[in-house]
Amino acid sequence: MSNKKYDVIIIGGGHNGLVAATYLAKAGKSVVILEANPEIGGATQSVKAFPGFDAHLSRYSYLISLLPDKIVTDLGLSFTCVSREVSSYTPYGDKGLYVSRKWDEKTSASFNELDPTGQEGQAWQDFYAEVAEFAQRIAPTLLEPLKTRSELMAEINLPKVWEYLIENPIGNEINKRFNSDLVKGVVLTDALIGTFTSAYDIQANICFLYHLMGNGTGEWKVPVGGMGALVKELIRVATESGVEIKVNSKVNSILSDDAGVTVETLSGDKYESDYLLSNAAPQVLAKLRGKPQPESLDGSQMKINILLKSLPKLKSGIDPRLAFAGTFHANESFSQLEQTFEDASAGLMPANMPVEMYCHTLSDPSILGKDLQEAGYHTLTLFGLHTPASLFDADNDAAREVAFASALSSVNEYLAEPIQDVIAAIEVKTPLDIEEAIALPRGNIFHKDLSMPFREDETDPSWGVETDDPRIFICGAGAMRGGGVSGIPGHNAAMAMLSNN
Ligand SMILES: Cc1cc2nc3c(=O)[nH]c(=O)nc-3n(C[C@H](O)[C@H](O)[C@H](O)COP(=O)(O)OP(=O)(O)OC[C@H]3O[C@@H](n4cnc5c(N)ncnc54)[C@H](O)[C@@H]3O)c2cc1C
Secondary structure, eight states, X not given: OOSSEXXXXXXXXXXXXXXXXXXXXXXXXXXXXXXXXXXXXXXXOEEOOSTTSOBOEEOSOOOBOSSOHHHHHHHTOOOOEEOOSEEEEEEETTEEEEEESSOOHHHHHHHHHHOTTSHHHHHHHHHHHHHHHHHHHHGGGGGSSOOBHHHHHHHHOOHHHHIIIIISOHHHHHHHHOOOHHHHHHHHHTTTTTOOOXXXXXXXXXXXXXXXXXXXXXXXXXXXXXXXXXXXXXXXXXXXXXXXXXXXXXXXXXEEETTEEEEEETTSXXXXXXXXXXXXXXXXXXXXXXXXXXXXXXXXXXXXXEEESSOOXXXXXOOHHHHTTSEEEESOOHHHHHHHHHHHHTTOOOTTOOEEEEOGGGTOGGGBOHHHHHTTOEEEEEEEOSOOGGGGSSOHHHHHHHHHHHHHHHHHTTBSSOGGGGEEEEEEEOHHHHHHHHOOGGGOTTSSOOOOSSBOTTSOOOOSOBOSSTTEEEOSTTSTTOOSSOOHHHHHHHHHHHHTO
């Protein structure tokens, strides 16, 4: 037994645990973080994934949008993200739809090539202008106690947008606004990342919202130095504020009563505190407390990290430095996404996997050593959609091989040379691999299903981080308004706990 009683124990050293810890320590609380792994960071770690190569990759999460500037400022994080000038590139036949971050002539010309009437381009601009306005109004509420559905609707005061983003399936609005299957698919992908759902299920709306509301702009930026740079800064501010961090300390049990909380680690160490914050997923917390585990969707993505000797050329002839600088979509038309969802629901591994990729080093080469940079190496992050954990249950190794082959052939359909020819090193992670590495239940990248960012009318006031035990709070992605690299649940759990004192 540690002879010190802490004010707060935090289970898990993901970025949210670090955010919560620092807010609490700055408020004068004694805090210890117990992390199961030898590395801090959870899904935000950067690692040298490829032995022999000086490449420091964001192993899991790779782009940042949801982290509010307020948290960066409050905690004094010296950390920067850079914009990607290219938003996306989606090849079709021997052409491709190119979209800049800001609407420009090149984007306009590309939309016109797809749809000479100009309607599709106009629909795109109108739709995203409306969504941007909504994002701007909702973002500041994410760091406040939860509003009720009616309060939030009144505060945002965009009834038409509220209706299609919150109340009706987003698939209906996408079909109403756009004609091209390809364009519809590009829009839809934001509703499906890490979420195994149909375009016609409200779960897709929630995922869409989280991908479009970050920091009031929804822009996805590249963390300079990779996600590990954020973790490094969070560790710095936490330890400077007095937080104790213990790695290789997997929590095995939690006991809470009137006197306080006691946790025990696998190696038998015991810690006591007045409060406990769980950065581990709600299912993990429930198990540690001996409670029934809440239900949640399977994680549903393949994550492939690739080191390239050079960028592959494309059939469409576009400069690969443009095609891969933003999100590169392959086989992600609306109908392909819906069909793949149906197939995967029936137990079939996607034959032509919908994938998206992006090249970190085109925006931020600093994650590669000088020698690799000079030799023209690049990194590529590939995300395969609609590959739920259930498809890997019977034989993870065999299913990984099949899924990997499907992902590569999907990409190769649009390349002038097989990607295999330029791969220097690669790692492939299924949802089950991710669960094993960092305890994301069934590989769900958001810990559990994302939830709408409000509470229902006539429910008790809350921050969306509370549990049935007043000493225990959720400070990780599994809280309401959690999910993604945001620090929001970390902030909110700290505020909820402090408001109890
Ligand atoms: C492949 C992948 C790609 C993603 N891409 C993006 C992206 O580009 N942008 C984005 O915003 N989000 C992305 N996400 C989602 C995002 O990374 C996560 O939602 C977020 O990082 C979760 O942060 P967290 O701090 O709440 O939890 P985690 O990062 O999951 O940290 C929880 C920590 O708790 C520890 N832990 C668990 N159980 C115990 C225990 N019993 N004892 C002690 N410690 C324990 C774990 O080891 C882990 O370190 C991605 C996630 C994945 C997996």
